[in-house]
Amino acid sequence: DQQVKQNSPSLSVQEGRISILNCDYTNSMFDYFLWYKKYPAEGPTFLISISSIKDKNEDGRFTVFLNKSAKHLSLHIVPSQPGDSAVYFCAASGSGTYKYIFGTGTRLKVLA
Amino acid sequence: NAGVTQTPKFQVLKTGQSMTLQCAQDMNHEYMSWYRQDPGMGLRLIHYSVGAGITDQGEVPNGYNVSRSTTEDFPLRLLSAAPSQTSVYFCASSQGLAGTGTQYFGPGTRLTVL
Secondary structure, three states: OOOEEOOOOEEEEEOOOOEEEEEEEOOOOOOEEEEEEEOOOOOOEEEEEEEOOOOEEEEOOEEEEEEOOOOEEEEEEOOOOHHHOEEEEEEEEOOOOOOOEEOOOEEEEEEO | OOOEEEEOOEEEEOOOOOEEEEEEEOOOOOEEEEEEEEOOOEEEEEEEEEEOOEEEEOOOOOOEEEOOOOOOEOOEEEOOOOHHHOEEEEEEEEOOOOOOOOOEEOOOEEEEEO
16 A cells, blocks of 8 residues: 555656646655655655645755645646656654554756 | 664566575664555555664565664565565664654565566
């Protein structure tokens, strides 16, 4: 049973426009969420996180929104740049644990 | 700091062979973990460790063994490789509990089992 779901395997966006990547989760015990970015032949790198006590966290061009009632989070990238082209994974965890559950990833392609 | 290092980068095995994937970190992190990445499956947790001498199973532990004799090293052992273990393997480490520290990943090992 997939506890963290990224239903869009791929997304194409024009340079300068907004990219919105979505993630849904089923386990109500999750209270910490992260987004990772992965380039080919490299390990994932941490991008941004959000705790369940917040509904928004912003870091430069990247903003993560959390809707706890819908068990949904999204990553907004504004403006999108060609260097943002990568696979994005969302991950979830429960506080007091070390275990992270990852989604299946969304491949973002930013077109110049 | 080298961060999280993994060796080898690539490996081809025959069914039934054994091997150890190496992982080391120089950040003095307590928590280390192994994931495998397969197409359409995302990253799945194999085993993890919360400190030297302490390991536990993740989502997909069958066919893999781990041990943690030092804080720095967390090797993953395949005792009898099977084609289903063809995957990209990532090691990761973090300082504290979820929500208190970022998880850092190594560059990965691409394993093919024939």
